[in-house]
Amino acid sequence: MDISTVWEKLAWNRGGKILYLVLDGVGGLPDPDKGGTELQVAETPNLDRFAEAASCGQLEIVGPGITPGSGPGHLALFGYDPLQHDIGRGVLSALGSDFDLQPNDIAARVNFATVDDDGRVTDRRAGRIDTETNRRLCDKICDRVRLDDFEGEFFFQTVSEHRAVFVLRGRGLDGRLQDTDPQTTGTTPNPPQPKDENSRQTAKLVQSFLENVREVLADEHPANAILMRGFQRYEPLPSLRDRFGLRGVCIADYPMYRGVSRLLGMDVVPRPGGMKERFEALRSHYSDDYDFYFLHVKHSDSRGEDANFDGKVNVIEEVDRLLPHVTDLDIDTIAITADHSTPAVLGGHSWHPVPLAIRARSARVDNVSRFDEYACASGVLGTRPGTHLMGLALAHAGRLQKFGA
Amino acid sequence: MDISTVWEKLAWNRGGKILYLVLDGVGGLPDPDKGGTELQVAETPNLDRFAEAASCGQLEIVGPGITPGSGPGHLALFGYDPLQHDIGRGVLSALGSDFDLQPNDIAARVNFATVDDDGRVTDRRAGRIDTETNRRLCDKICDRVRLDDFEGEFFFQTVSEHRAVFVLRGRGLDGRLQDTDPQTTGTTPNPPQPKDENSRQTAKLVQSFLENVREVLADEHPANAILMRGFQRYEPLPSLRDRFGLRGVCIADYPMYRGVSRLLGMDVVPRPGGMKERFEALRSHYSDDYDFYFLHVKHSDSRGEDANFDGKVNVIEEVDRLLPHVTDLDIDTIAITADHSTPAVLGGHSWHPVPLAIRARSARVDNVSRFDEYACASGVLGTRPGTHLMGLALAHAGRLQKFGA
Numbered sequence: 099m100d101i102s103t104v105w106e107k108l109a110w111n112r113g114g115k116i117l118y119l120v121l122d123g124v125g126g127l128p129d130p131d132k133g134g135t136e137l138q139v140a141e142t143p144n145l146d147r148f149a150e151a152a153s154c155g156q157l158e159i160v161g162p163g164i165t166p167g168s169g170p171g172h173l174a175l176f177g178y179d180p181l182q183h184d185i186g187r188g189v190l191s192a193l194g195s196d197f198d199l200q201p202n203d204i205a206a207r208v209n210f211a212t213v214d215d216d217g218r219v220t221d222r223r224a225g226r227i228d229t230e231t232n233r234r235l236c237d238k239i240c241d242r243v244r245l246d247d248f249e250g251e252f253f254f255q256t257v258s259e260h261r262a263v264f265v266l267r268g269r270g271l272d273g274r275l276q277d278t279d280p281q282t283t284g285t286t287p288n289p290p291q292p293k294d295e296n297s298r299q300t301a302k303l304v305q306s307f308l309e310n311v312r313e314v315l316a317d318e319h320p321a322n323a324i325l326m327r328g329f330q331r332y333e334p335l336p337s338l339r340d341r342f343g344l345r346g347v348c349i350a351d352y353p354m355y356r357g358v359s360r361l362l363g364m365d366v367v368p369r370p371g372g373m374k375e376r377f378e379a380l381r382s383h384y385s386d387d388y389d390f391y392f393l394h395v396k397h398s399d400s401r402g403e404d405a406n407f408d409g410k411v412n413v414i415e416e417v418d419r420l421l422p423h424v425t426d427l428d429i430d431t432i433a434i435t436a437d438h439s440t441p442a443v444l445g446g447h448s449w450h451p452v453p454l455a456i457r458a459r460s461a462r463v464d465n466v467s468r469f470d471e472y473a474c475a476s477g478v479l480g481t482r483p484g485t486h487l488m489g490l491a492l493a494h495a496g497r498l499q500k501f502g503a
Numbered sequence: 504m505d506i507s508t509v510w511e512k513l514a515w516n517r518g519g520k521i522l523y524l525v526l527d528g529v530g531g532l533p534d535p536d537k538g539g540t541e542l543q544v545a546e547t548p549n550l551d552r553f554a555e556a557a558s559c560g561q562l563e564i565v566g567p568g569i570t571p572g573s574g575p576g577h578l579a580l581f582g583y584d585p586l587q588h589d590i591g592r593g594v595l596s597a598l599g600s601d602f603d604l605q606p607n608d609i610a611a612r613v614n615f616a617t618v619d620d621d622g623r624v625t626d627r628r629a630g631r632i633d634t635e636t637n638r639r640l641c642d643k644i645c646d647r648v649r650l651d652d653f654e655g656e657f658f659f660q661t662v663s664e665h666r667a668v669f670v671l672r673g674r675g676l677d678g679r680l681q682d683t684d685p686q687t688t689g690t691t692p693n694p695p696q697p698k699d700e701n702s703r704q705t706a707k708l709v710q711s712f713l714e715n716v717r718e719v720l721a722d723e724h725p726a727n728a729i730l731m732r733g734f735q736r737y738e739p740l741p742s743l744r745d746r747f748g749l750r751g752v753c754i755a756d757y758p759m760y761r762g763v764s765r766l767l768g769m770d771v772v773p774r775p776g777g778m779k780e781r782f783e784a785l786r787s788h789y790s791d792d793y794d795f796y797f798l799h800v801k802h803s804d805s806r807g808e809d810a811n812f813d814g815k816v817n818v819i820e821e822v823d824r825l826l827p828h829v830t831d832l833d834i835d836t837i838a839i840t841a842d843h844s845t846p847a848v849l850g851g852h853s854w855h856p857v858p859l860a861i862r863a864r865s866a867r868v869d870n871v872s873r874f875d876e877y878a879c880a881s882g883v884l885g886t887r888p889g890t891h892l893m894g895l896a897l898a899h900a901g902r903l904q905k906f907g908a
Contacts, residue, residue: 164510
């Protein structure tokens, strides 16, 4: 049985506020030249003080040996088993770009790309064109492309740099299409193959759209083609409010995290536009309207992906300096953790568990006095699946009733 | 959801080699007279150095309070949930004795036994007759027994001492039969009762076989009867290669472990015939043909079963001396663990978790500096089910892709 369905039954509209501070990819591995993991090397007096007053443990986000993408990682933290909920990148991109996606819309993620005279991809990101050029090209496509015989509408919208989002809205659409992005250069884009009989019609429509786009972009350079991936029909998940009675708000700059939050029915504040601004935005949006605050820090992951150990250490230290902005608020339950590890020594996401610290009046404070992978692993919360966090947070905040008499 | 099905989807044919060194039954309990568990009392500089450079934890092989047999214990380590896969002892015996078992064969494990004039069992092992006598009796049975009306064939083959294996091959056979072995003396063997309607025909056939054998062995002593148990139809499991892309090889002397390995599609090298020889066999079979090496040490379990604490300590120390044979090879990921505990103070298998150490470049090395039950229990891998090991091993060896975007 999925334990989160029990929390649904026990949750009531009472109790304290919850804050998740998610340090994306913050879990690391020791670098022998640096003398420890990124968290161990960083100077983090505030995080350590937080851990000292908290219950600590570690979360194995999706499962043993499983390296989570950011989408599944966050779903787990919010109490949605990522093995049960498969969310396409297209839907997340659309939601994350503040597009007003409607149920049953088909969304795909788009890259502007460069192809040669034979139609072979030479650059999957079209030299990372700037966002202004992207906007101009999107407008051009929206102006000129006509989908005859289609009674619905399409949307083609800038995300940033070479990234855009494509949405089809109409009757009888089906998102089970293969990516057109070949994920490599030197070959032509794939056709949007239908994965089954039901998606044949939608495949035709997308094919016709792509042919139109090819003509529209023929005189452009370097962005003379588009690649699509992650086609999916948008089927909203049951919201945090419906499931756990939580009125949530997301404070994040990056599309993916804004998208996941919208998918779960959270309000999403306008892009704060920086880490300090995000911490400040939490204070300014702190109100009786919300029970659940999700504050997202992206760059711990980005620096890890770049194999930039020192850069990741700097991000962690910056978080540490900003931490009092949120710990000074009278939030009943604060959980600091990550959606997955991104060790700089690996230069990518990994399966290693992430540290967790939960501060609450009702927390069983343990001896852990440092917020890092090893210290937290010896905490009283032990090692547990990522989906456990929501139940623990709800309980610590007094938001779950007793089970049985 | 069975997490191992997720590993199946994420596994690719890339990454490093994996070695499992399984010290059968090595988990123990403290003996107050000895000052610790078998692992604690043993001098194990190499195992300790290994643990020091590894991620450590403990595995609860099948589940809380569950004492695993060796079959289920190994299945769990290989990523097959033993609660889902019930493998009869008969099938394992046949596979383990290098018999060329075919799908749908019915196999049973056989003991030669002694019965008195009234047909009551007086010795379930016929005084542990030697293997030569066993061979002679098997030949005699194969020569003389005729199963009229049966269009298939039977096989009756020596394993060792009093142990043999019985196989029926033909159409419409069903293995759901009760054991004839009463598991006690002073009573007559049970008939091979069918467990349901479908196995009625097979039960008749086995009954007729047993009546034949009674006549053939009437003038023998002490082996004047046979007892059968663990009837089962052989349905091969999906192989390690099909599931996880692992080309595996087993280095083991004992039938059971050779049998489990064959069941999972591993190659099984000829019996090395000793512990040192097994460690050497690993080196000589180390090649690009295999991704997965399973090296089995039996006697840690046997000494535990014999309640021989010092003997078990000696086996552990012998393993320790041989360890450099395998740790010196450039194997990407090495896991040292056990299939269950066999504490000498209990003289049998037990449910207690077993220590685990995983050495790999990507391992989050912890502070554990000793390979024993207590030290490993405080390692970063925590306490987890036995089935987790395969996912962790695959991940550490770089053999699993990222899950989701």
